[in-house]
Every structure is written in C-alpha cells, then in structure tokens.
Amino acid sequence: MTSVLCVGVAVYDEIFALPAFPTRPTKIFASDFASAAGGPAANAAITIARQGGAATLWARIGNDMQGDRIVADLSRSDVDVSRIRRVDHARSGISAVGVTQDGERMLLVFADPNLDTDASWLPLDDVDGFDAILADVRWPAASRAVIERATRLGKPTVLDADLTSDPTALAGLVPLASHVVFSEPALAQMAGAGRTTEAALRSIYDQGGHLLVGVTLGEDGACWVDAAGFHREPGIRIDAVDTLAAGDVFHGAFALAVARGLAPREAMRFANLVAAVKCTRWGGGATIPTAAEVAAFVARQASTVTEDFA
Numbered sequence: 001m002t003s004v005l006c007v008g009v010a011v012y013d014e015i016f017a018l019p020a021f022p023t024r025p026t027k028i029f030a031s032d033f034a035s036a037a038g039g040p041a042a043n044a045a046i047t048i049a050r051q052g053g054a055a056t057l058w059a060r061i062g063n064d065m066q067g068d069r070i071v072a073d074l075s076r077s078d079v080d081v082s083r084i085r086r087v088d089h090a091r092s093g094i095s096a097v098g099v100t101q102d103g104e105r106m107l108l109v110f111a112d113p114n115l116d117t118d119a120s121w122l123p124l125d126d127v128d129g130f131d132a133i134l135a136d137v138r139w140p141a142a143s144r145a146v147i148e149r150a151t152r153l154g155k156p157t158v159l160d161a162d163l164t165s166d167p168t169a170l171a172g173l174v175p176l177a178s179h180v181v182f183s184e185p186a187l188a189q190m191a192g193a194g195r196t197t198e199a200a201l202r203s204i205y206d207q208g209g210h211l212l213v214g215v216t217l218g219e220d221g222a223c224w225v226d227a228a229g230f231h232r233e234p235g236i237r238i239d240a241v242d243t244l245a246a247g248d249v250f251h252g253a254f255a256l257a258v259a260r261g262l263a264p265r266e267a268m269r270f271a272n273l274v275a276a277v278k279c280t281r282w283g284g285g286a287t288i289p290t291a292a293e294v295a296a297f298v299a300r301q302a303s304t305v306t307e308d309f310a
Helices: 040-050 065-076 124-129 140-152 167-176 184-191 197-205 246-259 264-279 291-308
Strands: 003-007 011-017 032-038 054-058 060-062 085-087 093-099 105-110 132-136 157-161 179-182 212-216 222-226 229-233
Touching: 003 040, 003 124, 003 140, 003 246, 011 065, 032 040, 032 065, 040 054, 040 065, 040 132, 040 157, 040 246, 060 065, 124 140, 132 140, 132 246, 140 157, 140 167, 157 167, 157 184, 157 246, 167 184, 179 184, 179 246, 184 197, 184 212, 197 212, 197 222, 197 229, 212 264, 222 264, 229 264, 246 264, 264 291
Parallel strands: 003 054, 003 132, 011 093, 060 085, 132 157, 157 179, 179 212
Antiparallel strands: 011 032, 093 105, 212 222, 222 229
C-alpha cells in the first residue's frame, strides 16, 4: 500500500451552518452543527487514508479533551496516530467555523503558544519508510526537518503552501520541497501582488529545485508550472455545500497521487476531483469522501453527460 507521511497541525473544528455571515455583532441561530478533527496536515492524512493510502500524522496536540477527540477522529479514519505528541499544560488548537448556504466559510482560530515548536523528538529515521511526504506551514521546524531528510533520501515532498501568522515560515519552506502547491493568497504573498498567475508561478519555479509549483483556484481548478511549461486543470462543476477543508483535501489527494507515481496532469486531476466531491458534502473534515464515494460521483457525472446527449 502506498504510504504518505503528513507533518503539521491538527485541530478540532466546530462547524455551524449559517444563513449568512454577520455584518455587525449579533446572535445567529445555526441550522446545523458538526464537529471533527481538522487542520491542513490532519485533513490531508484523512484524505489519503480514505482514498486507499496508508497515512501517518506527526503533530502536536494538548493533553486535553479536544486532543482526545482529535485522536479518536483520526483513528476512526485509519490514520496512524502513534507519533502524535500530547503536550501537558497546553491546549489543542480549535476552530469555530461558520458555513453559509453557498458553501463559503469563516473561521475563528485559536492556536496555543504553549504547544512548543521543538521537533527534536521526531523519529526522522522513519522517513525512509514512506513513499512521499506532505508538510504544512503551521509547524515549520518539523516540516523543515522532515523535508530535508526526505530530500536526502530522494523522496518526493509536497508543501501545502498556505498563509500563516509567520510569513517567514512560508518563505523558508517553499525552496525546500520538490512539489509546492499554494493557496491563492499565499502565492500572492510569496511572488508579490500584481502578477498574473502564470508569472507568479514561474517566478518561483525558475528559482530552481522544484519539480512542480502550483496553485489551487477553488471552483476554477488549479494551475501549475513544471518542466513542460504552464498548465491549467479546470474546475469541476458542482453545487458547493461546504468548502471547509477543500484545500487540505486537494493537497492530501495530490500527495497520494505523487506517491503513486502519477504524472502531474493526472495528479492534479485526481486532487481536483476529490476536493470537488468534498465540497458537495456538509460537515468539514468529517465528510471527506472515500474512494468508493468518489467513484460513485464520477459514475453519476458520466450518467448525466450520457443523458444530456441522448
């Protein structure tokens, strides 16, 4: 079985279905509620496991009730949690998430500074046992250590290049990974505002050291630059219900595809598909689709196309 090591953050998401985002301080009555483990690396690991890969997560959480919930949710998705560190006298990260009827989301996030940044305890010798690495930017010391070890071993490394409270973390990690996939805001921060998407991606790819530099574009799909040039994978037409975790799902699916040796176009197409299916389901990371659910979605889409042309 293809194995992927995910390194970064795990939090607990509490998700509220809202009629609209507030424009002033007020009380809003949610029409639905869900809760689940979340965070970029955690959601990526869940995606990998549900898509038929073997996923391991290296992360830090508090020794608290939310931490118990995070571990339980990850374990139910068959993610290897044996190297998640429980930190005494620290609280696990938590997010309050509002999701509106068009699938857009707003987050309130708490990250406890007492979750120390020390990465010296990580079993770096174990990196050799994985087919690929995915790292986020929320625990830069660990991501750097693991990416550097994986690079020396000739392993592909995927960086989930999103915005972080410390912009130097993003700038320090981007040059290290073989595959970098940005969010749109992070790409603008890294490459500078005012550039076209292609120019921004090329400015980073041309610095050398990367096999692929890409960006997720939400409903518009994704773009990337590799040795063959600039490419675009269009979005998949869906009725979005919940976009929470969609970027994390994309990165997890993409890392699994890279680990399986798929070509860039096929890897991007697979990641785009799995993320699109996630957006048709309400409930954040709790509704990340399985491989069977993605296959069923594809079958329904093919049936619809056949009927349209009948």
